[in-house]
Amino acid sequence: MTDYHEPFERLDEKTLDQARALISLKEEVEAINWYNQRAAVTKDETLREILEHNRDEEIEHAVMAIEWLRRNMDGWDEELRRYLFTDGPIGHHDDDEHGESTSSGHRKDLGIGNLR
Numbered sequence: 001m002t003d004y005h006e007p008f009e010r011l012d013e014k015t016l017d018q019a020r021a022l023i024s025l026k027e028e029v030e031a032i033n034w035y036n037q038r039a040a041v042t043k044d045e046t047l048r049e050i051l052e053h054n055r056d057e058e059i060e061h062a063v064m065a066i067e068w069l070r071r072n073m074d075g076w077d078e079e080l081r082r083y084l085f086t087d088g089p090i091g092h093h094d095d096d097e098h099g100e101s102t103s104s105g106h107r108k109d110l111g112i113g114n115l116r
Helices: 013-041 045-072 076-083
Strands: none
Touching: 013 045, 045 076
16 A cells, blocks of 8 residues: 555545545556557567557547546546647746736735735
């Protein structure tokens, strides 16, 4: 039970299911990486096709886990809607010129004013 950082017996069923999905997602992404690397280096075309097929199956599994998380864990829906299928820089959706509220309503600062 090394994936649990709090006492397992104190976690509710919802949190346990979320952990199961997150652990599965982590495993799927790891498998995608392994198959992708193997496909990239093999000289055998038939083996490459098999490895690429396996990689693509793992991508499907990862996406299904993400969709479950979107439906069942706070924060996923909002963030996926903000970043997926958008144009422009990925890492700067929250940035604006003055550090004020963004279009999503989030603030870049803590909203407590200058502490000096």
